[in-house]
Amino acid sequence: MPIISRRLRAALLATASAALVAAALPSPVPLGIGDPLFPRLGNPGYDVLSYDIGLTYHGSNSKPLDAVTTIEARTTEPLDRINLDFAQGTVRTVEINGLRADFAAADEDLVIQPPGRLPAGAPLHITVRHTSDPNGGQDSGGWLRTADGLAMANQADAAHRVFPSNDHPADKAYFTFRITAPKDLTVVANGLPAGTARNGSETTWTYRTEHPMATELAQVTIGRSTVLKRTGPHGLPVRDVVPSADHKRLEPWLSKTPGQLEWMEQQVGPYPFETYGLLVAATDTGFELETQTLSLFERSLFTQTAYPKWYVESIMVHELAHQWFGDSVSPRAWSDLWLNEGHASWYEARYAEEHADRPLESRMHDAYIRSDGWRATGGPPARPDVPAPGQKLSLFRPVVYDGSALILYALRQEIGESAFDRLERSWVKKHRDSNAATADFVRLASQTAGRDLTSFFDGWLYGEKTPPMPGHPDWHSAKPDGQR
Incomplete structure (x- = not known):
């Protein structure tokens, strides 16, 4: 998500509880996997292998969709209950391995009582019949209402407002989407098309991912x-989804994607997924979003004349870079977000330097001046302040964008361009289709440089003050407001 001032306006996600129709389940308790920034997000005790999400859209983006979510998983420890993250829908029935199960709500968890205690290593086939309600508001995340339908904006913790899930990027899985909609509408989702079926006035569209995906990156768009x-590099299928009335107006921008793909491959290696494209939505969000294989963009980014051409193109590259950094290599915890946004901002800035004569060093110097102030507001890049009970910290703030790109600039200054380029390529290759943490990046950087960089990273990642910039002893960070 690249545009800080606009993103911050949409970053505070409202909470909503799932309406559940259930048999009595004594003392259901919400759980989490221990992420300090989202204590109730994710659930312990099982590993999701795949989601099969069936949705029926009834022609109005204000009506709940009928839904069936099927989850294939495996227990990682003995379980008496299974918690899924879910809110903003009505659960009708739940089955575990073909048997009906009792369930209840606890905060934003769906707590399921399996027919018997499950041992570690047991397969789980969970079927939840429910509704998926798009009426939670544009700022709450999940479903995003467009001028003629719906799209998704699930980052960071809103996928469970659309479908039951283990809603944390640490548990990636394969996805199949089966979306039924009136036949005059078009449906596109992550991955590649796997067929359509016409039944009277409706069409069912099926899509499958060829690589595992975090729930926050799921995307389904329904509309006119x-x-x-x-075609992109090496025959990569590129498909853009745009409002039909705007396709000619948008074509000059969309035609740039194959060249941007080639440029990113020159920087870090092969594109990591089966397809790519832009979803241009007729809605106002205040942000763009790197949903896997189909990045979400506001139409106004391309149609408002106030944005310079170089800026729009660099934002396109920002979301494209996320396909490597954040999508293919996903964070293990939300405090690792700096790896996603720092890298996307880095390649955004690099592209602007090479294609629009916007000097990287000037941008990094400006970031350095502001860095101490950014750190004072919410914490350093890799150690955000923990939110107070009942509150949420806005993760998407300047320190994880240019403040984290600044870390990469300092690292390149410290170890040299050649070692830095090797590190970037090794990072996305080593951790492709998986999760990685800040400690993994520090370890690989040290191996690549041939020396221990722990103390270097400690200051840049965790320090309250910005360390001296290698090669620029004359750079100084301004004191935060209120300090002398």
Whole structure:
């Protein structure tokens, strides 16, 4: 998500509880996997292997969708109950391995009582019949209402407002989407199309991912859209989804994607997924979003004349870079977000330097001046302040964008361009389709440089003050407001 001032306006996600129709389940308790920034997000005791999400759209983006979510998982410890993250829908029935199960709500958890105690290593086939309600508000995350339908914006903790899930990026899985909608609408989702079936006045569209995906990156769009197809590097299928009335107006921007893909491959290696494209939505969000294989953009980014051409193109590259950094290599905890946004901001800035004569060093110097102030507001890049009970910290703040790109600039200054380039390529190759943490990056950087960089990273990642910039002893950070 690249545009800080606009993103901050939309970062505070409202909470909503799932309406559950259930048999009595004594003392259901919400759980989490221990992420300090989202204590109730994710659930322990099992590993999700795949999601099969069936949705029926009834022609109005204000009506709940009928839904069936099927989860294939495996227990990692003995379980008496199974917690799923879910809110903003009505659960009708739940089955575990083909048997009906009791369930109840606890905060934003769906707590399920299996027919018997489950041992570690047991397969789980969970079927939840429910509704998926798009009426939670544009700022709450999850479903995003567009001028003619719906799209998704699930980052960071809103996928469970759409479907029951283990809603934390640490548990990636394969996805299948089966979306039924009126036949005059177009449906596109993550991954590749796997067929359509017409039944009277409705069409069911199926899509499957070929790589595991975090729940926050799921995308389904339903509307009066045109799908524009082109070819990227090495025959990569590129498809853009745009409002039908705007496809000619948007084409000059969309035609830049194959060249941007080639440029990113020159920096870090092969594109990591089966397809790519832009979803241009007729809605106001205040942000763009790197949903896997189909990045979400506001139409206004391309149609408002106030944005310079170089800026729009660099934002396109920001979301594209996330396909490597954040999507293919996903964070292990939300405090690792600096790895996602720092890298996307880094390649955004690099692209602007090479294609629009916007000097990287000037941008990094400006970030350095502001860095101490950014750190004072919410904590350093890799150690955000923990939110107070009942509150949420806005993760998407300047220190994880240019403040974290500044760390990469300092690292390149410290170890040299050649070692830095090797590190970037090794990082996305070593951790492709998996999760990685800040400690993994520090370890690989040290191995690549041939020396221990722990003390270097400690200051840049965790310090209250910005360390001296290697090669620029004359750079100074301004004191935060209120300090002398």
